[in-house]
Amino acid sequence: MDESQVIDALGALAQETRLRILRFLVTKGSDGASAGEIGEAVDAASSRASFHLSTLANAGLVTAERKSRHIIYRVNFDAMGSMIGYLINDCCGNHQDVIACCPTPDKC
Amino acid sequence: MDESQVIDALGALAQETRLRILRFLVTKGSDGASAGEIGEAVDAASSRASFHLSTLANAGLVTAERKSRHIIYRVNFDAMGSMIGYLINDCCGNHQDVIACCPTPDKC
């Protein structure tokens, strides 16, 4: 993941509705959720949800798959991991205070 | 670190000049660097560098300390760690594909 991809991904997450969408999709795991369900969950009109979902999809953070009338969105955990990995490795040079937060939910 | 703080931090990093500034400051470690040195390093006019530095400082990602005529900026590694920890823990629920990227520079 290069610099401009990371900027796209960070920008995609730096917005209340989209961060909520991502968190909601995380709870759905591999089942994913449709745009309508997502919009309801984050209290957004369908056109707004669609707009933000396409921003997230363009940044590679979610995937979209049509299932009959619905389009199922899922978190792309790989992309999230790549983005976070860039922050930890390339950006912060694996600084101790940064990696200390990794798999320890209590501190972070 | 709560949701709105994370959004501020993500938004602060989602910009080319500011991401470069942060990466430059990481290489400087605890020595830090002055606004002028930073502006030169990232090829930005001093007023632009100052503007972006205050955005980063407001988000808590850098600290500022006056040393005679200069103001020395440093990365706040703790804040970076908190932000990344939020992404890994609260946001991604410690999903395996995400934490896989943690301290392994080769993958991320």
Place this chain on the structure above:
DNA sequence: CTATTATTTCAATAATACTTGAAACGTTGA
């Protein structure tokens, strides 16, 4: 084929953010 449901696209408006250069501020040395 038509009606229905789910979703996206579009245009207009509003809000936010970036850049630039000039002016103002704070600190230090003479």
Place this chain on the structure above:
DNA sequence: TCAACGTTTCAAGTATTATTGAAATAATAG
């Protein structure tokens, strides 16, 4: 105190992004 230096603040113009509701597309059931 004055002049010089480093830094920040400000205002104006430009660009990007968010929101809304309406219209358009896509898929399916009857």
